[in-house]
Amino acid sequence: MAETLELTETTRDEVGGVGVGVGNILDDDDFELPGGATGHGLTARLHTEDGGRIVVGKGSVFALGDGEWEVLEIVSGGDDDFGTVTLQRV
Numbered sequence: 571m572a573e574t575l576e577l578t579e580t581t582r583d584e585v586g587g588v589g590v591g592v593g594n595i596l597d598d599d600d601f602e603l604p605g606g607a608t609g610h611g612l613t614a615r616l617h618t619e620d621g622g623r624i625v626v627g628k629g630s631v632f633a634l635g636d637g638e639w640e641v642l643e644i645v646s647g648g649d650d651d652f653g654t655v656t657l658q659r660v
Contacts, residue, residue: 572658572659572660573658573659574642574656574657574658574659575639575656575657575658576654576655576656576657577590577592577614577616577654577655577656577657578592578652578653578654579592579593579594579595579614579647579652579653579654579655580592580593580594580652581652584635585616585634585635585639585657586634586635586636586637586639586659587635587636588618588619588620588634588635589618589619590616590617590618590619590634591616591617592614592615592616592617592655593614593615593616593617594614594615595612595613595614595644595645595646595647595653595655596612596613596614597611597612597646598610598611599611599612599613599625599627600613600625601613601625601626601627601630602625602630603627603629603630603631604629604630604631609627609628609629609630610627611627611628612627612628612644612645612646613625613626613627613644614626614627614641614644614653614655616634616655618634626641626644626655627641627644628641628642628643628644629641631660637659637660638659638660639657639658639659639660640657640658640660641655641656641657642656642657642658643655643656644656
């Protein structure tokens with residue numbers, strides 16, 4: 571079974587051995603999909619320990635650390651809670 575990670579908005583975690591901070595989840599923004607297509611909807615900003623920033627949405631695939639990762643789901647926490655980003659190693 572492929573490795574799956576659930577990251578919480580406004581926290582720091584490790585993805586593929588790289589420290590990542592999860593920025594705010596936004597309701598209405600553009601993000602890149604495999605093949606260069608543009609998706610639109612919920613997005614999260616992943617800030618890497620080397621100063622990089624990756625904007626992701628459901629279906630995004632990106633390389634980080636020792637692997638490639640697909641965004642399976644982004645859930646907005648609304649005004650009362652933190653949202654989550656679910657990743658799976660591909």
